[in-house]
Structure formats: structure tokens, C-alpha cells
Amino acid sequence: MIGRKRLSPTMRPLGRIRAYARFLAAAFAVNVKSTLEYRVNFLLQFFGMMLNNAAFAAFWVVLIARTGNVGGYGFSDVMLVWAFVSTSFGLAHIVFGNVRQLGRIIMEGGLDVYLLQPKDVWINALASKTIVSAWGDFAYGFIVLAMTTGADPERWALFVALVIPGALIFAATFAAAESLAFFIGNSSAISSALTEFMLSFSLYPEGIYGSGMRWMLYTIVPSGFVAFMPLRIFKALDWRLAPVLFLIAVAYVWLSYALFNMGLRRYESGNRMDARV
Amino acid sequence: MRSLRRGSRVYAVAASTAMREKLAYPGNFAGSMFTYALFVFIFSRVWAGAYSGTTEIAGYTMRMSVWYFIVAEVPSFGFGRFFWTLSRDMKSGQVAYLLVRPYDFIRYNFAEKFGGSLVEACVILAEGLAVGLMLVGPPPATASAMAAMTRPLFLAASLLMAGTLNYLLQMTIAMTAFWFEENEAFFWIFQKFSLVVGTLMPIEFLPRAAARIAVWTPFPYLSYAPARIAVAFSFSDALSLLARQALWIAVALWLARIVFASGSRRLSVNGG
Numbered sequence: 001m002i003g004r005k006r007l008s009p010t011m012r013p014l015g016r017i018r019a020y021a022r023f024l025a026a027a028f029a030v031n032v033k034s035t036l037e038y039r040v041n042f043l044l045q046f047f048g049m050m051l052n053n054a055a056f057a058a059f060w061v062v063l064i065a066r067t068g069n070v071g072g073y074g075f076s077d078v079m080l081v082w083a084f085v086s087t088s089f090g091l092a093h094i095v096f097g098n099v100r101q102l103g104r105i106i107m108e109g110g111l112d113v114y115l116l117q118p119k120d121v122w123i124n125a126l127a128s129k130t131i132v133s134a135w136g137d138f139a140y141g142f143i144v145l146a147m148t149t150g151a152d153p154e155r156w157a158l159f160v161a162l163v164i165p166g167a168l169i170f171a172a173t174f175a176a177a178e179s180l181a182f183f184i185g186n187s188s189a190i191s192s193a194l195t196e197f198m199l200s201f202s203l204y205p206e207g208i209y210g211s212g213m214r215w216m217l218y219t220i221v222p223s224g225f226v227a228f229m230p231l232r233i234f235k236a237l238d239w240r241l242a243p244v245l246f247l248i249a250v251a252y253v254w255l256s257y258a259l260f261n262m263g264l265r266r267y268e269s270g271n272r273m274d275a276r277v
Numbered sequence: 278m279r280s281l282r283r284g285s286r287v288y289a290v291a292a293s294t295a296m297r298e299k300l301a302y303p304g305n306f307a308g309s310m311f312t313y314a315l316f317v318f319i320f321s322r323v324w325a326g327a328y329s330g331t332t333e334i335a336g337y338t339m340r341m342s343v344w345y346f347i348v349a350e351v352p353s354f355g356f357g358r359f360f361w362t363l364s365r366d367m368k369s370g371q372v373a374y375l376l377v378r379p380y381d382f383i384r385y386n387f388a389e390k391f392g393g394s395l396v397e398a399c400v401i402l403a404e405g406l407a408v409g410l411m412l413v414g415p416p417p418a419t420a421s422a423m424a425a426m427t428r429p430l431f432l433a434a435s436l437l438m439a440g441t442l443n444y445l446l447q448m449t450i451a452m453t454a455f456w457f458e459e460n461e462a463f464f465w466i467f468q469k470f471s472l473v474v475g476t477l478m479p480i481e482f483l484p485r486a487a488a489r490i491a492v493w494t495p496f497p498y499l500s501y502a503p504a505r506i507a508v509a510f511s512f513s514d515a516l517s518l519l520a521r522q523a524l525w526i527a528v529a530l531w532l533a534r535i536v537f538a539s540g541s542r543r544l545s546v547n548g549g
Binding site: 054062200209 | 307308311312315316319322323325326327328330331334335459461462465466469472473477478482483484
């Protein structure tokens with residue numbers, strides 16, 4: 001603490017947020033550098049992921065040309081859903097690249113290295129890696145946005161405001177499923193199932209699911225909050241609902257964080273020697 | 278004659294070993310089975326939404342479209358991932374161990390990879406039949422009892438040919454590793470074309486000009502052919518589809534052999 005200004009009790013939370021924002025920015029910068037180390041691989045994965053997403057666009061353009069709409073969604077609605085989901089999903093995996101490796105890290109005793117460091121274990125573990133192909137997903141949403149809504153700055157600002165809580169919800173949900181490894185050991189089946197569910201349900205029109213399923217899309221598989229609700233807010237250009245989505249994201253993050261910390265008490269060191277380079 | 282029989286035995290043993298290996302770990306099917314069931318369920322909902330204002334799209338009813346998807350996804354799930362192991366073997370140098378052995382590189386790999394995948398394809402097909410029956414009832418009826426009896430045979434033949442064609446095309450793409458270290462992009466392009474041209478929906482759904490071009494490419498014969506036989510069976514159509522699949526297998530085999538002959542000359546093996 002020598003030479004450091006002590007924060008007043010009311011300033012401490014703000015100071016901590018700033019410190020973690022700096023930490024996330026530093027982790028992000030290191031991850032970007034390591035990604036760009038293999039440029040060909042980066043470009044391949046980047047364009048490969050965009051191509052993957054574009055293949056489904058071809059499917060929808062053909063189908064909706066024949067039917068007019070599917071489940072109440074026209075072509076631009078489906079494309080916007082894809083934009084929200086791919087950019088949120090991409091952002092979650094760029095910033096929190098370990099989010100779908102967390103269970104393996106827990107199982108193999110790999111948390112030791114994070115426990116010894118002076119940052120929060122959960123944030124540190126999640127942010128210490130980036131997924132290269134996620135950049136393709138991230139960019140795809142913006143390309144779709146440019147193609148469907150043009151260069152309207154208000155729409156772009158709202159899009160960004162809506163994908164941030166979407167990314168937090170994706171990361172929190174995946175991290176919660178992976179944290180089950182503390183309680184049940186190998187949780188890979190549950191977490192892959194949840195990933196498949198969340199992505200698959202998010203990418204198709206909400207109207208095709210019966211009312212009996214909708215409750216699930218706004219609770220344990222929160223596709224509704226990363227795809228359908230952002231679409232409704234975006235189409236209505238209703239800024240008032242954006243903070244609601246942020247509050248929902250905070251609730252998911254809090255639950256996921258609480259589950260992780262509850263599990264962390266049961267964690268046993270693997271006595272593993274690791275070095276983070 | 279005896280050497281030919283002995284030669285074929287090598288491939289049969291490779292295939293049966295791969296099959297037994299797959300069957301030894303039945304839990305490994307769970308992931309594909311789960312994803313397949315989820316896809317079928319979601320697409321049954323997509324088709325329900327698409328058919329909400331109409332009974333027929335491009336000659337297909339909703340039940341036909343759902344069954345089409347169920348069968349078209351079988352080759353994707355069963356035979357759609359040869360590339361990754363083949364390409365990895367080429368890049369890691371594992372290929373050097375196979376090249377010095379006294380058997381045909383392409384045939385041996387076919388026996389080994391296809392054998393294992395056949396088990397997975399059968400599991401997925403059985404699951405698809407069960408899921409389809411639950412979601413939309415039995416597959417569309419055929420015109421006669423004779424057609425109903427022979428349809429499964431044509432379907433099985435078409436699925437096997439779709440798997441063979443899938444292997445040969447993926448093998449050819451994997452062998453581009455002799456020239457390019459990063460060859461995944463070629464596979465992704467191939468995979469996406471096969472997804473759009475005949476897997477997610479029948480080629481009759483495509484705009485007329487696109488459908489006319491598509492039939493001259495190998496993509497419809499990877500998924501469309503067996504799925505079409507399953508939902509709109511007629512002897513003449515089925516025979517024509519099988520003939521076209523056989524033709525594309527011959528072309529793909531020729532292509533694979535040319536790429537192998539040219540690429541293997543570039544291989545340099547160091548160390549032991």
C-alpha cells in the first residue's frame with residue numbers, strides 16, 4: 001500500500017471496477033497479440049466462421065422467398081437475430097475465451113495458478129484466453145447490420161448497447177454450466193448440451209417455439225435475452241429497455257459468479273506445476 | 278486371384294477393427310445423437326412455421342420436408358468428418374507410416390474411416406427414424422407395396438454411396454495438405470456448399486437457375502439423393518439418382534488418385 005492513495009469506502013467499488021476494467025483491457029491486449037502471432041490461422045478462422053454463418057443466410061433467403069415469413073420473422077428479422085447472436089457470442093469468446101474450458105480447468109486442477117494471483121479467480125481464469133474464430137462471429141454481426149440497416153449511427157449505437165449484455169449472458173450461462181464440474185466432476189456433457197441448446201434456439205425465429213417452451217428461453221437457456229428481446233428493442237428503437245437488459249445480464253453474471261464461488265470452496269488442488277507465459 | 282482376395286482381406290480387417298473400436302465406446306455417440314435430435318426438433322419447428330400458410334412448397338408437404346431433413350442429415354453426421362483425421366495425419370507426418378506399407382493408401386484409409394463411420398451413421402439413422410415417428414408420424418407412403426418393400430434397399434444403397442462420395446471428396450481436400458499447411462478453408466467451403474445444396478432443404482426449393490446448376494455438381498449426391506429416395510420414391514428416379522451417385526464416385530476416385538500421385542511426390546520424410 002506504500003505510495004498508493006487509499007480509496008474512501010464509498011469509492012472502493014468504483015476503484016475496483018476501474019482496476020478490473022484495466023485488467024480486462026490488459027488481458028485482451030495480450031490475447032490479441034498472441035492471436036496475431038499466427039496471422040494465416042487467424043485469417044482462416046475469421047473468414048471460415050463468417051462463411052459458416054453466411055451459409056445459413058443462404059438457407060433463409062431461399063426459404064423466406066418461398067414462404068414470406070417463418071414464425072412471424074421476415075428475412076431481415078432472421079438476419080438481425082443472427083447479427084445479435086453472432087456478435088454477442090463472438091464478444092463473449094474474445095474477452096472470456098476460457099468460458100467453455102472452465103470445467104476442464106477445474107477438473108484438471110488448473111485453478112491453482114489463478115488462485116495464487118491477486119485478481120479474482122473467476123475473472124482471471126475466464127479472461128486469460130481468447131478464441132480466434134470468435135473474431136469472425138463478432139465481425140459477422142456488424143456486416144449483417146450494415147447490410148440490413150445501413151449506416152444509421154443511432155441503430156449502430158443501440159446494437160452495441162444490446163450485444164454487450166448479450167455477451168455477458170452468454171459468458172455467464174456457459175461459465176455456470178462449466179462450474180458444475182466442482183459438484184459433479186465431468187460436466188462436459190451438460191455444458192455442451194447447454195451450448196447447443198442456447199445457440200440452436202437463439203438462431204431461429206421465436207414464433208416457431210410453442211408457448212410451453214418459451215419460459216425456458218427466458219430462464220435456464222436464456223436465448224430470449226440474447227436474441228429475441230434485443231431484436232424487439234432494436235426494431236422499436238426503444239432505448240428505455242436497454243438498461244433492463246443490462247440488469248438481467250448483471251443478474252445472470254451474479255448467479256454464475258455465486259455458483260463458481262460456492263464450488264470453489266470444494267476445490268482441491270491438483271498439485272499441478274504450471275507456468276502462464 | 279488369391280493375392281486379390283488376400284488384398285481385400287486387409288481392408289476388410291481394417292474396416293471391422295474400426296467398427297469394433299467404435300462399438301467399444303458407445304458413450305461417444307451421445308454427443309452426436311443429442312445434437313442430431315436437437316437439430317431435427319428445431320427444423321421440425323422451422324418447417325411447421327414455414328408451412329403455416331401453405332400445404333406444399335416446391336412439391337414437398339411438411340411431413341416430407343421433416344423426413345427429408347432427417348435422412349439428409351444422416352450423411353452429414355455419419356460421414357461428414359473424415360477430413361479432420363485425414364488432414365491431421367497428413368500434417369503430423371503419420372501418413373509416412375502408411376505409405377510404406379504394402380497396401381493402397383486411399384483404399385486402406387477408406388476401409389478404416391468408412392468402417393468406423395458406418396456404425397455412427399447406422400446409430401443416427403435409427404435415432405432419426407424414432408424421432409421422425411414421434412414428431413410427424415411414418416415417412417410418406419409409396420405408390421405401391423412393391424415400392425414400399427424396395428425403398429429401404431435403395432435408401433441403404435444411396436446412403437452408402439453418399440458416404441463413399443463424401444470420403445473421396447474429403448480425402449482429396451485433405452490431400453491438399455501436401456501443398457498447403459492451412460487447408461481447412463477448402464473444407465469449410467465444401468462443407469457449406471453441401472449444407473446449402475441439398476442438406477438443409479431439397480434442391481427443388483432453390484431458385485430454378487441455381488437448382489439447374491446444382492445437379493451438375495457433386496453436392497446433391499451427398500445428401501439430397503438418399504433423402505429424395507426416402508420421401509418421394511419412384512423406381513426411375515431412384516435408379517437415376519444411384520447412377521449419378523456412381524458416376525460422381527468414379528470421378529471423385531479418379532481425382533483423389535491424381536491428387537495423391539502428384540502430392541505424395543512432394544512428401545519428404547525425415548528421421549524415424
